[in-house]
Amino acid sequence: xxxxxxxxxxxxxxxxxxxxxxxxxxxxxxxxxxxxxxxxxxxxxxxxxxxxxxxxxxxxxxxxxxxxxxxxxxxxxxxxxxxxxxxxxxxxxxxxxxxxxxxxxxxxxxxxxxxxxxxxxxxxxxxxxxxxxxxxxxxxxxxxxxxxxxxxxxxxxxx
Amino acid sequence: xxxxxxxxxxxxxxxxxxxxxxxxxxxxxxxxxxxxxxxxxxxxxxxxxxxxxxxxxxxxxxxxxxxxxxxxxxxxxxxxxxxxxxxxxxxxxxxxxxxxxxxxxxxxxxxxxxxxxxxxxxxxxxxxxxxxxxxxxxxxxxxxxxxxxxxxxxxxxxxxxxxxxxxxxxxxxxxxxxxxxxxxxxxxxxxxxxxxxxxxxxxxxxxxxxxxxxxxxxxxxxxxxxxxxxxxxxxxxxxxxxxxxxxxxxxxxxxxxxxxxxxxxxxxxxxxxxxxxxxxx
Ligand SMILES: Cc1cc2nc3c(=O)[nH]c(=O)nc-3n(C[C@H](O)[C@H](O)[C@H](O)COP(=O)(O)OP(=O)(O)OC[C@H]3O[C@@H](n4cnc5c(N)ncnc54)[C@H](O)[C@@H]3O)c2cc1C
Ligand code: FES
Ligand code: FES
Numbered sequence: 140x141x142x143x144x145x146x147x148x149x150x151x152x153x154x155x156x157x158x159x160x161x162x163x164x165x166x167x168x169x170x171x172x173x174x175x176x177x178x179x180x181x182x183x184x185x186x187x188x189x190x191x192x193x194x195x196x197x198x199x200x201x202x203x204x205x206x207x208x209x210x211x212x213x214x215x216x217x218x219x220x221x222x223x224x225x226x227x228x229x230x231x232x233x234x235x236x237x238x239x240x241x242x243x244x245x246x247x248x249x250x251x252x253x254x255x256x257x258x259x260x261x262x263x264x265x266x267x268x269x270x271x272x273x274x275x276x277x278x279x280x281x282x283x284x285x286x287x288x289x290x291x292x293x294x295x296x297x298x
Numbered sequence: 299x300x301x302x303x304x305x306x307x308x309x310x311x312x313x314x315x316x317x318x319x320x321x322x323x324x325x326x327x328x329x330x331x332x333x334x335x336x337x338x339x340x341x342x343x344x345x346x347x348x349x350x351x352x353x354x355x356x357x358x359x360x361x362x363x364x365x366x367x368x369x370x371x372x373x374x375x376x377x378x379x380x381x382x383x384x385x386x387x388x389x390x391x392x393x394x395x396x397x398x399x400x401x402x403x404x405x406x407x408x409x410x411x412x413x414x415x416x417x418x419x420x421x422x423x424x425x426x427x428x429x430x431x432x433x434x435x436x437x438x439x440x441x442x443x444x445x446x447x448x449x450x451x452x453x454x455x456x457x458x459x460x461x462x463x464x465x466x467x468x469x470x471x472x473x474x475x476x477x478x479x480x481x482x483x484x485x486x487x488x489x490x491x492x493x494x495x496x497x498x499x500x501x502x503x504x505x506x507x508x509x510x511x512x513x514x515x516x517x518x519x520x521x522x523x524x525x526x527x528x529x530x531x532x533x534x535x536x537x538x539x540x541x542x543x544x545x546x547x548x549x550x551x552x553x554x555x556x557x558x559x560x561x562x563x564x565x566x567x568x569x570x571x572x573x574x575x576x577x578x579x
Contacts, residue, residue, distance in 0.1 A: 144301075160299040161333040161340045182334040184327055184397055185481060196371075196399040202330040203400075204323055206301035207345040250395070271480030272394020 144209050148172065149218030155205065164208055165189040165200035168215060176216035176245045180274075187273035190246035191215050197253040199272070216245035219252060227290050228252055235286035239277035247273045251287050260291055303345040310349050310457060311432045317342040318455055324352075324367055325400035327393070328409045352404065352459065357381060365460040366404025370416075374398065382463055384419040384470035384489050391415055391474050394481050404458045407443070410450045413505045417444065418489035419472055420461060421502035421510040428459040435459070444509045468492035469575040473567040474504075485555045486563035488543070490571035497526050499575070501539075501568060506547040506560045513568075516542035520572065530578035540569030 143156045146167070153172050163182070168174045168191070178188035182201045189200035192214040200215075220226040225233070228251045238244050247270065254261060254269040261269065266287050267280075275283060300317065304310035314320060320342035323329050332338035346352060352367035355378060362381050364373070370389040372378060379386035385403075392398050392415050406416040407427060420440045427443040429436050429452055440461075443451050452458065470491045476482030487504035499520035501513040516539050523538075524531040531539075549560035 160343075163330060163334060183331050184393065187394065187396060190396060193400075197396050198400050199327075199396045201334060202326050202397075204301065204326050204330060204333075204340075204343060204345070207303055207323060207326070207343065207347075209303060253395075268480070269395055272396040 144206050146172075146205065146208060146213060147211065148174070148213045149215060158206065162205050163201045164191065164193075164203035164205045164213070167205040168200060168213075174215050174217050178242055178245060180242065184272075185274070186243070186246075187250060188243050188246040190249040190273065192249060192253065195256075197250055214249075216248060219248060226252070227293060228255070228286070231286040231289045231293070232283070235282045235289055237278055237282040237286040243273060243275040243277075247275065247283060251290065254287070255290060255294070259294060261287070263288075299341045299343075301343045301345065303348055305348050305350060307349060307351045307430070307457070307459075310344060310346055311430075313344040314455055314457070315432055317344065320344045322346055322408070322457070324402040324405045324408070325369065325397075327397050327401040328405055346404075346457065347400070347402070352457075355460075357465065360465060361462055362465050363460055363462045364403055366407070366458045367402050368404075368460075370398035370401050370403070371395070373403065373416075381465045382419070382423065382470070384422060384472050384491055385416060385463075387470075387472040388415040388419050388474075388489070391472070391482075391484075397481075403461065407450070407458050407461070408452070410444050410448055412447050412507060412509060413484045413487070415472070415474065415484060415487065415504070417510045418487055418502040418504040419470075419491075420463065421512055422470075422489040422491040422500040423463040423466075424500075425461045425463045427461050429456045430459050431456045437462075440510075441512070447508045466491065466493045466495070468494040471571045471574055473571055475563045475567065483554065486547075486549070486560045486567065488564055488567040488571055490568070490575060492526075492575050494526055497521060499524065499572070501543060501571075503543065503547055503564050503568075506549040506564055508548070511546055511548065513543050513546040516546060516568065524572075524576050525578075528578055529576050531572060531576035532579060536569045536572050539572050540565040543568035 180186045302313040352365040356363040374389040425440045474484040474487040489502045491500040503511045544565035549557040
């Protein structure tokens with residue numbers, strides 16, 4: 140294989156060098172590009188803590204073959220908002236107490252941004268179904284659903 | 299090692315000719331699980347998720363052609379959901395949104411697990427699977443494509459191009475039992491398709507045999523005993539239909555469930571689906 144390939148991450152072209160065969164996007168983001176926001180818990184697609192956007196679609200970074208994502212637009216939690224200026228979703232998670240240990244939070248923030256893009260006024264049932272790929276061991280989900288609803292309401296009010 | 303991202307069938311075939319042993323990857327939701335767990339080593343990879351010809355569908359009235367690269371998210375939504383509700387319902391039960399956004403029907407066929415959620419619907423619809431290699435194309439009925447658990451009639455170097463299914467008039471549904479609502483492999487599953495014009499009821503069972511099982515006795519019994527015009531079936535007919543579904547199952551005990559439970563479950567699901575298809579007593 141060529142010695143390097145280029146991924147488009149958070150608006151920047153990033154070279155990946157000396158990669159081994161079969162590396163996942165999650166691995167490359169964390170171990171080769173130093174983007175530690177996406178978490179890895181299961182590496183089996185089950186927990187969603189590695190969720191990123193790939194050409195605007197929410198995917199598990201651990202199930203994307205990194206070298207196969209050449210030419211696609213990748214957005215990670217680091218690309219959602221600049222440090223110190225949280226997105227409305229990030230702020231709502233803080234305000235609603237939807238963060239405890241925080242391990243699941245980057246994935247849930249990505250999933251919530253993706254959900255609200257597609258469905259600005261989701262029902263509770265829809266929120267539960269759409270976030271079913273993101274597992275949280277701490278919060279019990281009530282506050283997470285509350286956070287999502289707060290953003291939906293605030294965005295409607297702002298229109 | 300090499301990773302080739304094919305954007306056309308011609309490119310995919312060229313890549314396969316250069317690397318006959320290459321692993322094909324569409325959404326990667328089956329392949330990468332094995333790679334991450336260390337159960338599969340990949341050297342050469344041909345990505346087929348951006349092959350234009352595979353990522354399309356075509357509806358010509360009586361038939362629907364779904365390219366292998368069509369994702370569960372696409373199948374779950376209109377317009378495909380309106381043409382083949384049985385596949386749409388199955389799609390909605392696959393994994394999570396993250397899995398459905400990239401997981402494909404071609405990948406489900408490629409893996410061909412008896413628990414694959416797309417497969418009972420395809421069996422019930424009498425889907426035809428299209429395969430192609432640089433040497434030519436061939437098409438075979440789903441029942442001949444799936445030859446065993448995770449075993450198919452596909453030969454090395456062949457691409458799954460897609461499937462053709464009929465667009466039928468009549469109720470269709472898919473039901474699955476698992477330990478939770480989301481992100482679960484089927485313990486037992488049932489697809490039911492009615493064809494009001496052909497006056498047939500088709501029933502296929504998943505996760506209760508080495509392949510997807512069609513229940514020809516239950517189907518013949520239903521066709522002879524339901525009232526198609528009035529959407530009616532008696533309680534006795536529903537219960538006999540469920541019994542015939544149970545009898546057709548060939549389940550095993552494994553780490554996910556017991557044969558006994560699985561047999562019971564397909565009976566319950568088959569009866570429930572027949573009742574939904576024919577709501578009147
Ligand atoms: C967390 C999780 C949950 C899941 N839940 C479910 C579920 O509920 N129900 C279910 O049915 N499945 C489930 N799966 C399995 C998987 O998502 C599905 O089987 C999916 O349809 C696979 O599609 P893919 O495109 O990702 O396949 P890939 O992983 O890309 O490929 C799967 C196999 O098919 C081959 N292949 C792919 N495309 C082609 C082609 N065009 N021609 C020839 N061969 C091809 C590959 O070489 C490979 O052997 C789950 C997986 C995960 C990780
Ligand atoms: S690490 Fe990717 S889903 Fe758990
Ligand atoms: S806050 Fe700990 S896993 Fe969700």
